Structures are given as C-alpha cells and as structure tokens.
Amino acid sequence: MENIRDIIDKLDTVEKTTLSNASIPPNSNSESGSIKCKICGDLGWITPDVSIDHPDFGSHYPCVCRTQNSASTNEKRLKEYSNLSDLSDYTFDTLDPKGKHPKINSEVFKNAFKESFEYSIHPSNWLLISGPHASGKTHLAAAIANQCMKSGVPVFFIHSTDLVEELRRANFNEFNPSETFDMTSHVKLAPVLVLDDFSSSIQSNWSMDKLLAILNHRANLKLPTVITTAEKIESLHPFIKSRVSDNNLGKIIYTNSNSSEGSNLTIGELPPDIKRMTFNSFNTKGLPNSTNANKSSLEKALKTAKIYAEHPEGWLTFYSPNTGCGKTHLAAAISNQMLDNGQEVFFAVVPELMSYLGASISPNSSLDTESIFLQLKQSPFMVLDELGEERQTAWSQDKLAQLIVHRQNHHLPTIITTRMDIMDMAKKGSSIASRLLDPNMGQIIKIDSSDYRPGR
Numbered sequence: 085m086e087n088i089r090d091i092i093d094k095l096d097t098v099e100k101t102t103l104s105n106a107s108i109p110p111n112s113n114s115e116s117g118s119i120k121c122k123i124c125g126d127l128g129w130i131t132p133d134v135s136i137d138h139p140d141f142g143s144h145y146p147c148v149c150r151t152q153n154s155a156s157t158n159e160k161r162l163k164e165y166s167n168l169s170d171l172s173d174y175t176f177d178t179l180d181p182k183g184k185h186p187k188i189n190s191e192v193f194k195n196a197f198k199e200s201f202e203y204s205i206h207p208s209n210w211l212l213i214s215g216p217h218a219s220g221k222t223h224l225a226a227a228i229a230n231q232c233m234k235s236g237v238p239v240f241f242i243h244s245t246d247l248v249e250e251l252r253r254a255n256f257n258e259f260n261p262s263e264t265f266d267m268t269s270h271v272k273l274a275p276v277l278v279l280d281d282f283s284s285s286i287q288s289n290w291s292m293d294k295l296l297a298i299l300n301h302r303a304n305l306k307l308p309t310v311i312t313t314a315e316k317i318e319s320l321h322p323f324i325k326s327r328v329s330d331n332n333l334g335k336i337i338y339t340n341s342n343s344s345e346g347s348n349l350t351i352g353e354l355p356p357d358i359k360r361m362t363f364n365s366f367n368t369k370g371l372p373n374s375t376n377a378n379k380s381s382l383e384k385a386l387k388t389a390k391i392y393a394e395h396p397e398g399w400l401t402f403y404s405p406n407t408g409c410g411k412t413h414l415a416a417a418i419s420n421q422m423l424d425n426g427q428e429v430f431f432a433v434v435p436e437l438m439s440y441l442g443a444s445i446s447p448n449s450s451l452d453t454e455s456i457f458l459q460l461k462q463s464p465f466m467v468l469d470e471l472g473e474e475r476q477t478a479w480s481q482d483k484l485a486q487l488i489v490h491r492q493n494h495h496l497p498t499i500i501t502t503r504m505d506i507m508d509m510a511k512k513g514s515s516i517a518s519r520l521l522d523p524n525m526g527q528i529i530k531i532d533s534s535d536y537r538p539g540r
Contacts (some may be wrong), residue, residue: 133171166233170476171180176201180407189340193220200224204231207276207308212328214313215339217436218470221312224339225278228310232276240274243475244282245442247271248291268294272301278310281439281475282324285509296323303327314439352463353421361416363390370409370533381532383409388529389414393421396465396497399526400407403502409499410532415467418499422465430463432486435474441483457483461490465497471516472504485515492519498526 168243181197182190196213203211204227211228213221225241232239240435242250251268271277290315302309317325317336368382385402392400396418402411441457460466474480491498499518500520506528509517520528 090388102321119259148312161368162491163233166229166239166241168226168229168233168239171241172230174223176227178206179220179223179227193339196224196337196339198221199335200228201231203310204228205235207232207237207310210303210305210311210328210334212311212313212334212336213339214317214336217314218312218433218473219339221314222475225280225310225312229276229278237275237325239276239278240270241278241280242271243280244295246477247279248295251294252291267365268298271298274307276308276310277302278312282311282313284317284456292321294319296444299324299327303333306333352432354423354429354431358412358416358431359420361413362420363393363417366410366413369389374533378533381530385414385529385531388527389402389418392499393418394423395426398495399492399498399500399520401500401502401506401520401526401528402474402531403504403506403528404533405503405505406531406533406534407503409531411531412469415499415501416456419465419467428464429467430460430465431467431469432460433469434471437468438474438480438483442479444515457487461487462494463496466491467499467501469501471500471502472509481516488516488519492522492525493527 089444131206152415163169166173176197179197181194196215199209200213207228215221229239229241299309311324311328313320328336363386365388366382368379370378370382388400400418402414404411412442416431419431437460471484474484486497490496504517506517506520510521519525
C-alpha cells in the first residue's frame with residue numbers, strides 16, 4: 085500500500101501534463117489502423133491549423149484524450165488508496181434518504197442523510213455517525229468516502245477491527261517492522277479518514293492505546309475524520325466522546341431516534357415493528373402502477389409463506405434484488421404466527437448478528453462465544469434476514485457457512501431473505517449460495533416487485 089505522501093505526489097504529477105510526455109508516438113492500436121481518438125490520431129497532442137502569422141502557429145497542445153486519461157488515472161489511484169473495493173457502490177444515489185430498515189425512524193434518517201451529504205461536499209473536523217446495527221451507518225460513511233473521491237479528495241476507509249488487526253500484525257512482524265509505520269502513517273495522515281464500526285468493547289488495552297494515539301494526532305491537526313458506532317454515546321471512550329462533543333471539532337448525527345440509547349434488543353428477539361407484520365397486513369397489490377406479473381409474484385409469495393407457517397419444514401428463501409418488496413414482512417409474518425402457536429423463533433438481521441458475534445470474541449467480552457454460536461446452530465427455527473448485507477470478510481463468511489452447513493445437515497427449519505443473486509454467487513463458488521440452491525432443503529421464492537413502502 086502506497087504512503088499518502090506518495091499518492092498525492094503522483095496525483096499532482098499526473099495532472100501536470102507536459103508537451104514532452106504528450107508528444108508520444110501513436111500506440112499500437114493506431115499503428116494497426118484502429119485509432120481511438122479522432123482528434124489527434126492517438127498522438128496525444130494537437131497542432132493548430134493556422135496561418136504562419138498567427139500567434140499560435142507552431143504551438144502544440146495536449147489533446148482532450150490526454151486530459152480524460154489523466155482523470156481516469158487519478159480516479160484509479162484514489163480508488164486503490166481508499167480501501168473501498170467492496171463498498172464502491174455504497175453512494176448517496178444508491179441509498180434511500182429515508183432509510184430502508186423497518187426499525188429506522190425515517191425522519192431522523194433523512195437528517196442523517198442530509199448532514200452526511202453536506203459533510204462529503206466540505207469535509208472538515210470530526211463526524212460521528214451513531215445508530216443501532218443495520219441502520220445504514222456504514223452506507224452513509226462509505227457514501228461520504230465515495231463522494232470525496234469523486235471530488236478528487238483522497239480518503240482512507242477501514243473497519244476498526246481490520247485496522248487493529250493490521251497494526252497488531254505489523255507491530256509483531258520482525259521481518260518488516262516498517263509496516264507499522266506505514267499503516268500508522270496512512271491512518272494519521274489521510275486527508276479524510278473513515279473508521280467504521282468503532283466499539284470500545286472489541287479493543288484490547290494495547291490496541292486502544294494505538295488507536296487513541298492516532299486519533300489524538302488527527303484531532304490536534306483537525307483532520308477530517310468520520311467514525312461510525314453502534315455503541316451508546318455515554319459508553320464511548322472518554323477521549324472520543326470529548327472530541328465529538330466539542331462543537332469546535334466534532335458533530336454527532338443519529339440514524340435512528342433511539343440511537344443515543346443504543347440497541348437494547350436481545351439477540352434473536354423480534355423488534356417491535358417486526359412484531360406488527362402479519363399476513364393480513366401484507367400488501368399484494370404493490371405500487372399503483374404494478375403490473376399483473378408484479379401482483380401475481382406477491383400473491384404467490386404470500387401463499388407460499390402461509391403454507392410454510394402451517395408446516396415449517398426445510399428452508400424457505402425470499403429473494404429480490406430490490407428493497408421494500410415484502411421479503412422481511414413475510415419472514416416476520418411466519419415468525420409471528422409461529423410465536424402465537426407457542427413455538428420458539430430466533431430472528432436475526434445478519435449484519436447485526438455478525439457484529440454481535442464479532443464483539444463476543446473479544447478478550448474483553450464477557451460473552452461466551454461458543455455457547456452463543458451453539459445456540460444459533462441448534463435453534464429450532466431461525467430467520468436470517470438480509471443475508472449478503474453483512475460486511476464480506478473471511479471470518480464472517482466462514483461463520484455463516486458453519487451456521488448454514490450445520491442447519492442443513494440437521495434439517496433445521498430456516499427462513500432466509502436476501503438481495504444477493506444466488507445463482508451468480510453459486511457460479512462464483514459460494515458454498516453458502518450452493519446450499520441455498522439445494523432442492524432437497526427447500527425452495528427459493530423470487531419476488532418481482534419494486535419498493536412499495538408508504539412514502540417511498
């Protein structure tokens with residue numbers, strides 16, 4: 085990974101197009117008769133066709149294709165530096181300003197969206213984005229980062245646990261001790277830093293000291309810094325709390341009206357809004373302009389869900405690339421009917437579940453990781469909501485694979501909702517996707533409908 089000083093120097097170099105490097109011979113395409121630029125013939129420069137007495141006679145100017153290539157090079161280098169590879173599509177354009185999760189207060193989220201967008205245009209000082217798991221914090225933070233890159237501002241995005249692991253690995257790398265300095269320099273000097281999913285509970289004393297040293301440096305220089313957290317504000321480390329609470333340095337925005345109180349739901353418990361989702365309240369008409377095919381898809385999904393609720397056997401997967409089309413509603417309706425029948429239900433939003441499990445493996449955690457995971461695997465009935473929305477790390481995918489394999493081997497009833505293209509993921513070698521496609525375990529119901537939630 086390049087040092088921030090190197091990347092800025094190279095960006096400056098690219099922008100300073102000179103006549104010498106513009107006056108290059110035609111590329112291989114032009115030599116073979118395939119000319120890309122019709123203006124300069126792939127020479128990279130143009131000579132004005134003017135009379136000998138014209139002041140521009142004999143002058144040479146870089147062609148527009150050189151400028152375009154320079155811009156493309158800049159963008160590529162910024163993306164490489166940003167560490168946003170798997171979050172490149174997390175932009176303000178792909179995020180609903182009202183939020184997409186049923187637990188989220190849409191008016192509060194709209195304000196968070198507005199504040200985040202304004203920050204991305206003029207990044208300065210610190211911004212803390214607080215909210216429960218799966219409330220859109222990471223999407224907002226990544227959108228800020230992507231907007232900064234769009235404006236040509238270098239930004240470095242990293243998950244807090246990934247940063248700690250990189251620092252720890254480099255610190256104890258006897259063969260290349262300079263790696264510690266490189267990573268520390270990256271985080272210290274990044275023109276804009278985004279630190280995702282910060283939690284005091286998952287940091288050891290050593291790692292916390294390292295992080296605080298880095299953040300203190302950025303605070304002293306007032307370098308733009310974005311931090312997301314699901315932790316209660318009052319539970320944050322005093323240093324961070326004091327910085328984001330300082331009006332001259334920081335600002336706090338919430339993705340939900342109860343963000344300041346944290347998420348108090350017990351893992352596996354249905355949120356209050358989810359408890360109100362029933363078969364009777366499910367909308368099979370969709371949008372006013374819904375086609376007959378859209379309505380038929382919703383009716384089929386509802387019918388399948390009702391049948392499954394009466395005899396919950398095997399797996400049932402609700403798939404749609406769109407949000408707000410009823411996947412979670414149907415999973416919740418099945419769960420609520422089973423609860424009414426006195427049956428046990430474990431309802432988990434997958435991104436929230438993985439964050440919870442990640443926190444439980446910390447040395448400072450009082451949670452029994454093995455017992456928790458055993459409970460998950462053996463749950464008589466489970467809902468895995470928003471599969472594929474979790475952060476895609478080797479650890480998270482391994483844990484999910486273990487969970488799904490166990491439940492498949494023991495034929496435990498499981499409902500899954502997802503936006504991921506299961507067929508495409510299976511072709512790419514996803515063991516999770518291939519098991520979802522197993523016809524011996526259940527069926528996949530594709531919902532063909534756009535977001536039809538009120539006000540969307």
